Amino acid sequence: MASRTPSSNTAKKPAKKPTRKAASAKASRNGYDADAIQTLEGLEAVRKRPGMYIGGTGSQGLMHLVWELIDNAVDEAVDGHATRIDVTLHRDQTLEVADNGRGIPIDEHAKRKVSALEVVFTELHAGGKFGGGAYGASGGLHGVGASVVNALSSRLVAQVDREGHTWELAFRNRVAGQLDDGKFKAGHGLRKVKRISKTKTGTRVRFLPDRELFDADAGIDVDEICDRVTRSCYLVPGLKVCVHDKRSGGRREPFEFVSRGGLADLVNDLSEGDRASEVISLSGIETFTERVPVDGKMRDVERECTVDVSMRWVKGFDTSFQSFVNTIPTDQGGTHVAGFERALTRAVNDVLLKDARKLAKLAKANKHRATKEDIQEGLVAALKIEFPEPQFRGQTKQELGTPAIEKIVYDIVKSGLADWFGGSGPKTHINAVREKIATAIVNRVASKQVLENRRKAASMGSTGMPEKLADCRVHGPDAELIIVEGDSAAGPAKLGRNSENTAILPLRGKVVNAGKATLKQVLDNAEAQSLFTAIGAGQGKDFDLDNARYGRIVILCDADVDGSHIRCLLLTLIHEYMQPLLEAGRVYAAQPPLYSCRVGDTLHRAFTEEERDAITAELTKGRRKATKLTWNRFKGLGEMNVDELAECALDRDSRVLRRLTMEDAKQAKEAASVFDVLMGSDVAQRRDYLISNSALLDPSALDI
Template sequence: MARTGSAYDAGAIQMLEGLEAVRKRPGMYIGGTGSEGLSHLLWELIDNAIDEAAAGHAARVTVLFWPDGSYEVRDDGRGIPIDRHPKKKVSALEVVFTELHAGGKFGGGAYTASGGLHGVGASVVNALARQVVVEVDRDGKTHRLAFVDRVAGTFEDGRFRRGHDLEVVGRVKPGVTGTRVRFWPDTALFSPDATISYPEVRERVAQMCFLVPGLEVTLVDHREGASGEPERFSSKRGLVDYVEHLSVGESITDVVTITGTGTFTENVPVDGRMTEVERTCGVELALRWVKGFETKIVSFVNTIPTTDGGTHVAGFERAMTFALNAELRLDEAKKLKRFKDEARATREDVQEGLVAVLKVVVPEPQFRGQTKRELGTPKVQSITYDVVKSGVVDWVTTSGRKSHVNALRDKVIGAIEARLVSRQQRELVRRASSLGSTGLPDKLADCRSTAVADTELLIVEGDSAAGPTKSGRNAEFQAVLPIRGKILNAGKATLKQVLENAEAEALFTALGGGSGAEFDPAACRYGRVVILADADVDGAHIRCLLLTLFYGYLRPLLEQGRVFVAMPPLYTITERRAARTDDGPDTAAEGRRSKRTKGEKTKHYAYDDADRDRICAALDAAGVGYSIGRNKGLGEMDVDELATTTLDPESRVLRRVTLRDGAEAAEAARMFDVLMGREVAPRKDWIVDRAAFLDRESLDI
């Protein structure tokens, strides 16, 4: 796998400073002492291995989680140099793990561009570990060096002996090279609950394979309770595969790839003097548009994820907005004539439904902050701008792309129109407010409290449910908004259709804060939203429609855990005799509330068939007669029952609806698109695949 070029030996290793500061202030080097900081240790080693692959020197990387709390990274790269360092007079391997900023990434001799935590690399792992064991395959032998409390040595008969000599523990075939690093974190330096998340490592490992086509990464979890089965990740087409992996829903363009390079100069310290050096910046971009509204832009510098963007993303976004405004002839669109000079696409308009992966390759990139989430190298912005603008113009003007370009033009025009229509509606609301009107929906029964965190908006179906809900609520903090039947499916509707829908408009207005990309959860008028729907299939459908609307246009409320679904009881089981005391058959269980009042008939509430059967069995065993009532709708429950089972915070059952990041968010996006989107075929396939698991007797029809 090795390429010809600069020698990678002890002379390529430079030493800048010691490790003492790392243990005193670990947060300065790894971003904190919680899970994020602990994960940084593992990622520094993984990044080093990935750098070997990106430079063409490795093809396989293995990451292992061990039961004793240690972690290991293996690669088949060149192997860390083992010869003596010319200045320190110890092996280069020892220098790499004991000297801060000592690595082949400094000086440009061994790497052109790399990841790694500002070069501190393996030495910081050693500084924050109680033990590290390194094995290097090189020169036909396997060499081992251990570190205990940052001191180099070897193990003999299980006892650690200090020393600088590497131990030869085996032989390998000529030409076989590689590095294996296993470390045990010093738990005393980290928060008690600090952990390295296997799912997060899995997600990022898969991400790395998209960035380095041809690389194979194997992930194995040997910890207790884990399968121990290896998971393998690889990609042949790189960023194209990544865009297809991220895309959810029907696409309106093919995957567009844009590549290019540019040069810039910057002043950097060399041997204690500021020197002007020339840099080459490579830009790789893959993108496509889909029919949805969500924007997904994932960016990297070398192999480092830049979750907070930076100069490369700024250049990309400026180029996209400028090129599409110029080339799509938006000023000629009939739909936008009424808006006159305002009919120009913003960044958000051109990014609606965009899925893009941007990678720049830069030697010695500058970052804002120690955790490398935002690129700060200023001149990368102009290079990215030039490359992306040229590529977008070429794609738009290339023959054979007309259908895709026209579809994109229609989508951007629709986004502009919806944004301007939404702005006009907000202006109307402000104008109504200035004239003395609240601008709130007439059917909203608001609460008295103005303490947002304590309030909640109850969404109910129709006037039949609104009546008893208004009577049974606590008007101090509970507001009620009835909606008429089944609202439109936001997964199929356009943004304009959603904004013009009376029920959606009423919900947006009642909540406050706007909708879609402009929604501000901090401006929301209520701390929680509770969806109240009947305990039948129609109610379930209404919940799905409302959640689809929240997912598409009020998503921050889901991300913040502010949306709940009320669980009204499906059955009311009434004992035939009046209660003489507060005692009775023990039917209490999770998800059930029983009303026992002296002199009244005791009622038990069941939330599903199994719940009902358990309550009835308990009553039968106690010899208590009872009747079972099926609650067909909230409107048919009396006010006291509704208040007790569904409205009273002390006795109701709520389910919080949340949306997490990463793989779970991607799966949620996929399911919303399959189940609620425009395309019928994926929904049909999903239903057919699960038909065998359906219990037909449980269907509520």
């Protein structure tokens, strides 16, 4: 049989699989091998990535160290073991938190063979909050609080009052030891500082943050500490907290606070302005089953959850809502907040607004149901829940993640509010809340309709701008809108302006009193609508200062009573619906003179009679008689010619403007209400006002 000779096209043999030694050599050349894998143990992990544990290295992170120690002390109070907490900011920049609780255990830890006190400050995830025996419900879920403070401090001293002695353990750069006459000696033993009463217990922790780990401008805010501990007192009725600022330039007097009413006190403290309802307090306890690892195996564990809510509505529009889990503020919400908001919305729609007459027309179009935003206008509320081992999203514990809590909070709040809305609450308060929320719905629907009308106008090719607006060519920070009273002054104003950057908007009708009118009445007012449209930034909550077409708004009215009334109404409208303009200092009032007098080439202006007389006295002193001075009085802007109006109100170099403030707006709102009484159609109301205020009138001022 002929043998087959190998051809030149024979397939190549597969490459040899690299040996482990060869692979290792290649990895070494790439710089990434087993030696590159680091394991950070103990407190070094915290120092390597502090942001993971305290949220950052700025002031917020530095304050988080304070919160960790305060929260531990508050947990003692929650469990009924402490009644007082002292926070002290010392002159040497150390900070101390002390409580009169049980004191951290000082006996030897069975596994670590050092004191339990040392374990608490050196071992992550060590503490009395995991097993369920030491604390019923605590804020320190992760158990890392005390050890993280030590990890990020250059010095720390812990003192414990327990078993008839004060015991002390010091740390220098995370190394345990004792202080003897101020000198540090490394070691694991505890120093007996002094003998005390066997009934005296407590813990004091004083630490100095390691400034190398924090931003240069990071600092401790004592006011923020006072706010935080005040909030803790509301959550633990009867707990007294004192804050002492002994730093150079610190508070002179200690801050002390204690609350007896709990969440109801908190809601009262947060309530600003007139109240629409009493404080509604709801509470309940429910159990739930949670599947968790126990001794390495997943098991069902029954937990008990306590829910407390206090809430009320005020007549304003801002919402103030605070939520807590085991005394820890959850600024980012979570499942408990979701349950509260869902229950609130359902109870309001199903019970409170069931037969609201104000919503009858909207009900026909199925637009009568309240949204979360409608309901929470003017709502002041505080929610607190307590249960063991909550699941938080993230190390900083700002958002609750335990799923079962949402339904528990929903059931308790829905049931309690349904009873209150259904008749257990005062009838006048129920009606006031119903009226407030119904008005919010009507206003929202009306505002949405206006927006839709604008969009329709835009889609049809219209600019959407008021026809009477004489707009400028360039918009932006240097542009200004001058609101002129009446058509007679609008003509000269248009001729005398700089059309490059000055727009003129004449007012032809009555401006609505926004301090008393509903949103629908404001939106139906032609003058208000023209102003909203011209400025182009929306109104109310939707107002966006960045979208304003003009950098300055100037109100130009006559210097008489009617002009003052219109100016008050305009300022009130801006305050109520375009407030950011006022806050940014972008609203002005032109100051046209009442009198003018020309002497030679010099024009003299007077804004009051007193100023006119003073100028007259100055000009006639030893030179000419007063009768030779002719003063012209402007009764209205319409009497000025183009040059006069331009010089006193339009020319940016010669005119006088007055910047209007929030305080001006508040006074204008009050004045507008008085104008409405005196100049309105309600004769009885005007008579009552005149009678009740007649004593304030100076008889010599009457022209009779």
